[in-house]
Amino acid sequence: MKILEKETEEFVCDAPNAQVTGEKGFALVKYLILGILFGIIFVKAEIISWFRIQEMFRLTSFHMYGVIGSAIVTGIISIQLIKRLNIKSISGETIIIPNKEFRKGQIYGGLIFGLGWALTGACPGPLFAQIGSGFTVIIVTLLSALAGTWVYGRFADKLPN
Amino acid sequence: MNEFIEWLTQPWPWYVAGPMIGLTVPALLILGNKTFGVSSSLRHVCAMCVPSGIPFFTYNWRKETWNLVFVLGILIGGFIATSFISNPNEIVIASGTQQELAALGITDFSGLMPSDIFSWENLFTGKGLLFLVFGGFLVGFGTRYAGGCTSGHAIMGISSLQWPSLVATISFMIGGFLMTHVFLEPLMKLVGF
Numbered sequence A: 001m002k003i004l005e006k007e008t009e010e011f012v013c014d015a016p017n018a019q020v021t022g023e024k025g026f027a028l029v030k031y032l033i034l035g036i037l038f039g040i041i042f043v044k045a046e047i048i049s050w051f052r053i054q055e056m057f058r059l060t061s062f063h064m065y066g067v068i069g070s071a072i073v074t075g076i077i078s079i080q081l082i083k084r085l086n087i088k089s090i091s092g093e094t095i096i097i098p099n100k101e102f103r104k105g106q107i108y109g110g111l112i113f114g115l116g117w118a119l120t121g122a123c124p125g126p127l128f129a130q131i132g133s134g135f136t137v138i139i140v141t142l143l144s145a146l147a148g149t150w151v152y153g154r155f156a157d158k159l160p161n
Numbered sequence B: 001m002n003e004f005i006e007w008l009t010q011p012w013p014w015y016v017a018g019p020m021i022g023l024t025v026p027a028l029l030i031l032g033n034k035t036f037g038v039s040s041s042l043r044h045v046c047a048m049c050v051p052s053g054i055p056f057f058t059y060n061w062r063k064e065t066w067n068l069v070f071v072l073g074i075l076i077g078g079f080i081a082t083s084f085i086s087n088p089n090e091i092v093i094a095s096g097t098q099q100e101l102a103a104l105g106i107t108d109f110s111g112l113m114p115s116d117i118f119s120w121e122n123l124f125t126g127k128g129l130l131f132l133v134f135g136g137f138l139v140g141f142g143t144r145y146a147g148g149c150t151s152g153h154a155i156m157g158i159s160s161l162q163w164p165s166l167v168a169t170i171s172f173m174i175g176g177f178l179m180t181h182v183f184l185e186p187l188m189k190l191v192g193f
Helices: A002-007 A025-044 A050-057 A063-084 A105-120 A124-132 A138-158 B002-009 B014-022 B024-032 B040-049 B061-084 B095-104 B126-146 B150-159 B163-190
Strands: none
Touching (some): A025 B024, A063 B014, A063 B150, B040 B061, B095 B163, B126 B163
16 A cells, blocks of 8 residues: 555656556566567668758658658547547556646747757657767757756746746 | 568658557556656656756656656657667658758758757857757747646647637647747847858
């Protein structure tokens, strides 16, 4: 019971984890496999390419718009199916999709991320795939991103939000 | 079989990759009641390694270990795709973009990333400082400030019909267009292109 109590402590996360049952060790392998598939798609669809991101922002290719757009459409259909058919998670829990509340940070932070996205040619997911693909220097970009995350956390209460 | 392998090594079109990425949303929800988001992993690493007593990093990150395992998987996936089913041909870049980038001083259009920018030799130069260090910082700072990145807002957020995520996504795009069309040229000149 003690463990359960610990896990219900309040935590406002951006990619929240609603599962009550704790997962350790082998139970985490499914996320590793999902991540591996994800990484393969990133490389094979060339989403990790700095050039593809430049094409997107220069409106010279439909590729990235197609990827993100069709991912969203697939996501919308999936979530509607989960909701309407009341599909449960494999551990039998009701699936919870937390609401995102509007904050000004979504605009300010969004603009800042966008500036960085066009420079690095990567959002956080592709950063990991770039490193795995042998662009080892991207480790530096990742460390800088960690530093940026930390600095935001340090000054979060002083920023307009 | 050979045809299948050959097909795998070709770049995958958007209508294959996009729906597969979209399916990550229900996969995570059904596998473990988890919402899709990658940039949170950066926060968990901070919480794990340098919480420094900051409230933003003081939470039970162990419960979010799955997120770190997920991004480790992305890294391994990148390795697998590049080692075993990589595209034998050079990347095909839209001619308009290639011309504009050539005018900015990019000369290498052979790989997924231009070696003019992304190489260890450039790390301690203005180029490395701008694209790797400064760019990475903006990505980390901006995503956390916005409360998510392309996965958490653009895909997960809009998929669950949340308008704040649409606002965030539009902001990402405006930031990217601003950098590409307004700041990139002067910044690249500044660092010696």
